Amino acid sequence: MKMTPETQNENDRARAGIEPSNRGRLLRSATIACLLGLGSPGTLGARAVVAILLATATTSFVGTLAEDDGNHHRKGGDLDNDGRPDDRDNDIDGDGISNKHDNDVDNDGRPNGKDRDCDGDHIPNGRDRDVDGDHVPNSRDRDIDGDRRRNRRDNDMDGDGKRNRVDDDIDGDGIKNELDSTPNGR
Known part of the structure; x- marks a missing residue:
């Protein structure tokens, strides 16, 4: 196969770990970096132009970050492309094992017991009302973080990275322990 300049560029990007979908983000990042370097001209007009260009580049960059890239699910998203939204899917990652x-659960390579977002819904476990995505609210779930250890024997029951003895919301339901009628998720 003969290498064209376009094919060579694609190969170089692949070797460098730059995915085609990341090219736009890299370009915007480079633009922002250049604009920050030019941000010190003395005239007000030049600073205004730089500010407008920076705001435009930042807005489009933040917009691409907010798009669902398919790597994680959000409300209404479908990580395993099975036609069921992840917030109603009993097997979010499509591996044949139910979320429970x-x-x-989110197939990100981190076990639920060490994952700060077990179900991949972009809500940190400490604020998520269903940490493991099994459709059982934390307040009634016997294994909140889905690590297969019952809450009573688990040192970090809600999977937020804080040990139970120092966690002010042990079950991760958003209600502080001292105000919660079921602080242990039972």
Whole structure:
């Protein structure tokens, strides 16, 4: 196969770990970096132009970050492309293991017991009302973070990275322990 300049560029990007979808983000990042370097001209007009260009580049960059890239699910998203939204899917990652028994619900390579967002819904476990995505609210779930250890024997019951003895919301339901009628999720 003969290498064209376009094919060579694609190969170089692939070797450097730059995905085609990341090219736009990299370009915007480079533009922002250049604009920050030019941000010190003395005239007010030049500073205004730089500010407008920076705001435009930042807005489009933040917009691309907010798009669902398919790597994680959001409300209404479908990580495994099975036609069921993840917030109603009993097998979010499509590996054939129900969320209730899956050691890695969002299939991100981190076991649920060590994952700060077990179900991949972009809500940190400490604020998520259903940490493991099994459709059982934390206040009634016997294994809140989905690590297969019952809450009573789990050192970090809600999977937020804080040990139970120092966590002010042990079950991760958003209600502080001293105000919660079921602080242990039972």
